[in-house]
Amino acid sequence: xxxxxxxxxxxxxxxxxxxxxxxxxxxxxxxxxxxxxxxxxxxxxxxxxxxxxxxxxxxxxxxxxxxxxxxxxxxxxxxxxxxxxxxxxxxxxxxxxxxxxxxxxxxxxxxxxxxxxxxxxxxxxxxxxxxxxxxxxxxxxxxxxxxxxxxxxxxxxxxxxxxxxxxxxxxxxxxxxxxxxxxxxxxxxxxxxxxxxxxxxxxxxxxxxxxxxxxxxxxxxxxxxxxxxxxxxxxxxx
Amino acid sequence: xxxxxxxxxxxxxxxxxxxxxxxxxxxxxxxxxxxxxxxxxxxxxxxxxxxxxxxxxxxxxxxxxxxxxxxxxxxxxxxxxxxxxxxxxxxxxxxxxxxxxxxxxxxxxxxxxxxxxxxxxxxxxxxxxxxxxxxxxxxxxxxxxxxxxxxxxxxxxxxxxxxxxxxxxxxxxxxxxxxxxxxxxxxxxxxxxxxxxxxxxxxxxxxxxxxxxxxxxxxxxxxxxxxxxxxxxxxxxxxxxxxxxxxxxxxxxxxxxxxxxxxxxxxxxxxxxxxxxxxxxxxxxxxxxxxxxxxxxxxxxxxxx
Numbered sequence: 433x434x435x436x437x438x439x440x441x442x443x444x445x446x447x448x449x450x451x452x453x454x455x456x457x458x459x460x461x462x463x464x465x466x467x468x469x470x471x472x473x474x475x476x477x478x479x480x481x482x483x484x485x486x487x488x489x490x491x492x493x494x495x496x497x498x499x500x501x502x503x504x505x506x507x508x509x510x511x512x513x514x515x516x517x518x519x520x521x522x523x524x525x526x527x528x529x530x531x532x533x534x535x536x537x538x539x540x541x542x543x544x545x546x547x548x549x550x551x552x553x554x555x556x557x558x559x560x561x562x563x564x565x566x567x568x569x570x571x572x573x574x575x576x577x578x579x580x581x582x583x584x585x586x587x588x589x590x591x592x593x594x595x596x597x598x599x600x601x602x603x604x605x606x607x608x609x610x611x612x613x614x615x616x617x618x619x620x621x622x623x624x625x626x627x628x629x630x631x632x633x634x635x636x637x638x639x640x641x642x643x644x645x646x647x648x649x650x651x652x653x654x655x656x657x658x659x660x661x662x663x664x665x666x667x668x669x670x
Numbered sequence: 671x672x673x674x675x676x677x678x679x680x681x682x683x684x685x686x687x688x689x690x691x692x693x694x695x696x697x698x699x700x701x702x703x704x705x706x707x708x709x710x711x712x713x714x715x716x717x718x719x720x721x722x723x724x725x726x727x728x729x730x731x732x733x734x735x736x737x738x739x740x741x742x743x744x745x746x747x748x749x750x751x752x753x754x755x756x757x758x759x760x761x762x763x764x765x766x767x768x769x770x771x772x773x774x775x776x777x778x779x780x781x782x783x784x785x786x787x788x789x790x791x792x793x794x795x796x797x798x799x800x801x802x803x804x805x806x807x808x809x810x811x812x813x814x815x816x817x818x819x820x821x822x823x824x825x826x827x828x829x830x831x832x833x834x835x836x837x838x839x840x841x842x843x844x845x846x847x848x849x850x851x852x853x854x855x856x857x858x859x860x861x862x863x864x865x866x867x868x869x870x871x872x873x874x875x876x877x878x879x880x881x882x883x884x885x886x887x888x889x890x891x892x893x894x895x896x897x898x899x900x901x902x903x904x905x906x907x908x909x910x911x912x913x914x915x916x917x918x919x920x921x922x923x924x925x926x927x928x929x930x931x932x933x934x935x936x937x938x939x940x941x942x943x944x945x946x947x948x949x950x951x952x953x954x955x956x957x958x959x960x961x962x963x964x965x966x967x968x969x970x971x972x973x974x975x
Binding site: 434435436437439440443444447510511512514515516517518519520521522523662663664665666 | 716719720721722723738740741743744746748750752754755756758759767768770771772773813
């Protein structure tokens with residue numbers, strides 16, 4: 433961790449309008465949950481829909497995308513990354529610091545509201561609130577690492593990230609069994625299933641496989657991002 | 671004493687050759703990297719600052735490779751051309767962050783000193799996003815100098831600056847050069863380089879066109895053949911009067927343009943001669959236009975010289 437890199441990343445992510453934009457995710461989730469809790473009582477299926485489909489399936493990847501790419505892609509795009517790179521600072525340190533900040537923000541804006549929403553709608557029943565919180569923690573970390581990598585390797589990180597999160601995980605994942613297994617969302621679900629009361633949740637991936645895959649993605653993305661950053665070429669303006 | 675050595679360096683992007691077999695050595699003092707837009711100056715500076723790998727050849731600082739070697743930044747200060755610099759930070763926060771990133775033992779003191787050097791203390795509490803171009807340039811300089819580097823690389827530092835800011839920056843760079851630092855700046859404007867650097871390196875179309883003392887190169891530029899397009903009330907009469915003088919090397923009657931194309935060997939001699947000859951012969955001059963005064967043509971003359 434480099435405290436200066438962390439401070440710059442944090443201010444870049446939370447400063448100005450981006451901070452407000454990030455707030456949309458928890459506010460939306462809490463509002464929907466409050467509305468659901470007030471209107472229809474405590475149905476298991478409704479909680480699964482709101483926390484699973486809306487929270488874990490839609491809001492978390494979008495948040496991860498905004499935070500993960502925002503942690504580095506913005507600086508690469510506008511060229512201000514030069515001020516970090518023209519320093520005797522190991523590149524892996526820049527990446528791991530940025531990743532730590534991105535994960536922290538993703539957790540604060542997704543896992544915490546996920547827990548609050550779960551408790552609000554369903555209390556501690558079946559361990560659902562805790563289960564989805566655990567899923568948000570592991571999936572949030574993996575999304576952050578993946579989207580940070582995209583921010584380093586492509587100038588179209590947001591498009592590539594959206595293609596993965598929405599097209600691959602949501603659309604293709606709904607129709608193709610194999611695709612569902614290669615999805616951070618489903619790996620998170622495997623963790624949720626193991627935390628929740630037996631039989632309350634199901635997932636298509638076993639817990640062992642999910643944990644291994646989550647670790648592989650997070651570690652590989654971090655290593656690759658560090659290597660790519662070390663050889664970052666600033667496009668010639670001529 | 672720090673020296674950057676570029677040895678047989680080429681760099682291409684796909685099929686486009688941006689830098690073609692360039693070798694040069696940049697030592698202490700101020701060096702101007704001169705060339706028209708698109709000549710490969712930025713590509714060279716990117717390679718010297720470690721942000722671009724040469725396709726072939728090597729770029730080294732005192733023998734150590736610059737590409738993928740973050741340790742060189744202990745010696746290099748970089749002032750990039752682009753303006754983005756964490757607009758949400760104040761000048762003070764920005765320079766301090768740079769000092770911290772260098773791992774300096776007393777970052778606060780270093781930041782204060784650097785801001786004083788560029789005379790920006792008065793605006794250091796303002797956000798850099800609110801700065802004028804000249805102020806940004808000076809704060810960028812402060813961030814590049816905060817670790818007291820031996821080498822300072824500046825990519826088109828005078829772009830967009832007003833004359834007063836330009837003079838201030840030139841003074842500053844002169845001081846660094848006099849301190850024995852290696853200062854390299856790129857520019858496509860002849861006069862800028864002339865005012866600041868005694869030693870220049872000229873690149874044209876990716877090739878190293880000239881190197882050495884500015885006065886020598888300037889002389890080459892002044893005494894090169896100049897071409898003019900001239901229209902007058904009597905082109906033939908003017909042509910015969912001009913060709914008698916040794917400052918005129920050749921004259922052609924261009925029927926389509928209805929004008930004379932004149933090649934002069936001596937720039938000053940010819941520009942004095944032309945109006946005198948016309949006056950004596952009672953010829954009115956309608957057009958006197960230099961046909962090849964663009965920087966590009968001056969540079970291409972240098973390449974062939």
